[in-house]
Structure formats: C-alpha cells, structure tokens
Amino acid sequence: MSARHPIIAVTGSSGAGTTKVKQTFEQIFWRENIHGAFVEGDSFHRYPRAEITRLIHQAEREGRQAPSHFGPEGNDFAGIERLFREYAETGSSRFRHYIHDEVEVAKFGGEIGTFTDWQELPADSDILLYEGLHGAVKTDEVDVAQHPDLIIGVVPTINLEWIQKIHRDTKKRGHSLEAVTNTILRRMHDYVHYITPQFSRTHINFQRVPVVDTSNPFIARDIPSQDESFVVIRFADPRGTDFPYLLTMIDQSFMSRPNTLVVPGGKMPLAMQLILTPMIWKMMEKKRAAG
Numbered sequence: 001m002s003a004r005h006p007i008i009a010v011t012g013s014s015g016a017g018t019t020k021v022k023q024t025f026e027q028i029f030w031r032e033n034i035h036g037a038f039v040e041g042d043s044f045h046r047y048p049r050a051e052i053t054r055l056i057h058q059a060e061r062e063g064r065q066a067p068s069h070f071g072p073e074g075n076d077f078a079g080i081e082r083l084f085r086e087y088a089e090t091g092s093s094r095f096r097h098y099i100h101d102e103v104e105v106a107k108f109g110g111e112i113g114t115f116t117d118w119q120e121l122p123a124d125s126d127i128l129l130y131e132g133l134h135g136a137v138k139t140d141e142v143d144v145a146q147h148p149d150l151i152i153g154v155v156p157t158i159n160l161e162w163i164q165k166i167h168r169d170t171k172k173r174g175h176s177l178e179a180v181t182n183t184i185l186r187r188m189h190d191y192v193h194y195i196t197p198q199f200s201r202t203h204i205n206f207q208r209v210p211v212v213d214t215s216n217p218f219i220a221r222d223i224p225s226q227d228e229s230f231v232v233i234r235f236a237d238p239r240g241t242d243f244p245y246l247l248t249m250i251d252q253s254f255m256s257r258p259n260t261l262v263v264p265g266g267k268m269p270l271a272m273q274l275i276l277t278p279m280i281w282k283m284m285e286k287k288r289a290a291g
Contacts (some may be wrong), residue, residue, distance in 0.1 A: 001149050002088035003290040006283045007128045009084075009135025009144075011041075011202070012154030013195050014069070014165050014187075021154055021206065022131040024272045028280055029127075037125035039083065041097035041132010044076045045069055049113025056186070068183075070133065071190030079144045081133055082145035087121070087128045094118045101173055127283065136198035150279060153202035160210050160224060162217040181218060191228060204275065208234040230266030232256070241275075249274055254289040256285070 002008075007287045008025065012018040022038070047055065052067060052074055059066035060078040067073035086093035096117040097108050108116050115266070136145040136153070145151065156164065162184060169175040169183075199205055208231050210224035235241055246261060247253050250271055253263040260290045 001147065002238045002285040005091040005128070006086050006126075006287060007087060007130065008146040008150045008152070009148040010129070010131040010152045010154065011133065011135030011198055012260075013161055013191065016154045016156055016161055017164060017208070018131050018154045020063045020269075021152055021272065022129065024269060024276065025129055025280075028277055029129075030275065031276075032280060032284070033127045033282065034284065036124070037087075037095075037128045039095045039121075039132075040097065040102070041130060041134055042069075043096045043115065043190065044079050044083075045098055045115075046074055046076050046134070048115060052258055055077060065189060066186055068190045069188040070187045071194050072139060074190075075134060077134060077139060077144060079136070080130075081142045081144045081147065082246070084130070084144060088147055092121050092123060099173070105121070107234065109260065111227055126287065127280075128242050133195065134198070136201040138197070138201065139192055139194075142201060145163040145198070149283060152203075152276075153199040153205040155199050155205050156208040157214070159214040159217040160229075163214060163220045163223055166217065166220075167223050177218070184191045187276075203236050205232075205234040206268065206272070207234070208268070209290055226265035226268060227263065229265050231265055231268045231271065233263065233271060235261075237259060 003013065010018045010021045010025070025036070028034070045052070047062045052069070056066040083093045083095065096118045097104070099105055099110050099112055099114055099116070101112060105112060110116060130148070134144060135148060138145050149218055165184070166177065166180050168178045170177055208229045208230045212224050212228045214220060214224065236259070242253060243261065247255070250263050250267050252266065253261060256262050259269070
C-alpha cells in the first residue's frame with residue numbers, strides 16, 4: 001500500500017466480467033481528471049499460447065496435473081507482486097500486453113497468443129489499475145494481496161461465469177465448445193486453490209446472480225442480461241459506508257446482511273459509480289497530502 005502511489009486491483013476468474021469494472025474506473029478517472037496506468041493480468045502468463053498448449057498435452061500424456069492460466073505453473077505470481085511493490089515505491093514499473101485476438105493484433109502487432117515487448121509504465125500516472133485473474137493471490141512464496149490499496153472482486157455465480165466464458169471464447173475467440181469445456185475442467189484444481197480464496201481478501205465483491213434458469217451452462221443460448229439479475233455487493237469492512245444514501249439513490253435496492261447491499265442488475269453501473277467514486281476521492285486526498 002502506498003499513499004503516494006495507490007494501487008487498485010480488480011480480480012476475477014476468466015469470463016467473470018472484470019473488464020466492465022475496469023471501464024467504470026476509466027470513466028471515474030476521466031471525469032475526475034486522474035491519470036491512470038493500466039495493466040492486464042494476462043500479461044503475466046508465463047508462456048505464450050503455443051508453449052502452454054504443448055506443456056498441457058505433455059502433462060496429459062504423462063498422467064499428471066496440467067498447468068493452467070489459473071495456477072502458479074502458468075503464471076508469474078512473483079512478477080505481479082514485483083509490479084505492485086515497485087509501483088508503490090516509485091510510481092513506475094514494467095508491463096506488457098498479451099495478444100488475445102485479431103483486434104489486439106491490429107492494435108499492438110505480433111501474433112495471437114504471444115506477448116508484446118516489456119515497456120515502462122507512464123512516468124506521470126496518479127494511480128495503477130490492475131485487471132486480471134490474480135490481483136489478490138497469496139501462496140507460500142508470494143503475497144500479492146498485501147500491496148493494493150483497494151481490491152475489487154468480480155464473482156458471478158459459477159454457472160453464469162461459465163456461460164459468459166463459453167460465449168466469449170466461442171463467439172469472440174473462435175474456440176469450440178468442446179475446447180472451452182475441457183479448459184474449464186482442466187483448470188478446476190487451480191480454480192479452487194488460487195482463484196476462489198482471493199475473494200476472502202477483497203475489500204468489495206460484486207456478485208451477479210441471475211434470476212433465470214442457468215442450470216446447464218453448456219447449452220445456454222444467451223447470457224442472462226443485467227435486468228435478469230441481481231448484484232450482491234459485499235463489503236469486507238462496512239464502517240464508513242453510507243448505506244442509507246445508497247439505498248435512497250439505487251431504486252429497489254435492499255440490505256440482505258449488515259455488510260451486504262443487493263441491487264437490481266441494471267443498476268450495477270450506478271452502484272459502482274456511487275460506491276467507488278468516494279473511495280477514489282479519498283485515495284487522491286491521501287496522495288496530495290503525502291506530497
């Protein structure tokens with residue numbers, strides 16, 4: 001943590017919807033004239049796509065646990081921690097991009113499934129925003145979660161998460177349903193041990209819960225819309241949160257527990273703006289006070 005160089009981590013599983021939360025922060029930064037530095041967690045994958053595919057097939061032939069993008073074999077956890085530590089200390093560090101699709105090929109160059117070269121973060125950024133799989137990961141060797149000033153978890157119910165992943169990977173990234181299903185199954189061990197424990201270390205969790213049938217996510221034709229969902233918002237420490245104000249501002253919202261606000265799915269962008277904007281103000285006040 002650093003008052004002079006604050007860090008926000010948005011963490012969630014593949015297909016969870018972390019990008020939408022990142023977009024909310026981008027809107028807040030633009031409105032408040034805050035210069036944010038942005039880093040995607042996929043840039044800390046350990047291998048390009050062709051190499052991890054080879055390692056997966058080799059592990060399967062040998063009858064052992066295959067590496068995945070959810071676990072330490074497939075990711076540089078120490079690199080994420082180094083990014084956070086260096087940024088907190090100096091306001092800078094190195095980053096790169098992982099190229100997912102043709103759109104990013106056109107934007108960054110290179111080939112799908114590879115990385116751009118490492119480069120320095122902008123020297124004049126006010127805040128670092130990380131968005132990816134491991135913003136609050138902790139193992140015997142690394143503790144990424146100790147560094148961010150604010151950690152946001154994006155955690156749709158598991159079937160909804162799978163529906164979102166299946167639709168994204170088949171429609172936008174060109175994978176077959178069978179391939180996506182196999183990926184979900186192969187990652188399950190790492191999902192349980194490295195993804196879900198993070199959501200007990202977050203400051204706020206946004207969990208979208210559909211109110212339509214998602215019993216079989218592997219045959220769902222559509223992703224449930226926001227209006228077909230509720231969002232459960234859990235605060236690790238509810239002290240200082242003006243819940244009466246939020247309940248007044250967000251129509252049809254209610255408290256399910258003393259630290260949990262429930263809002264209609266269509267109100268999620270408004271809820272994020274109302275909740276996160278004051279937190280950003282406080283970070284910037286501390287930054288200015290720290291000089």
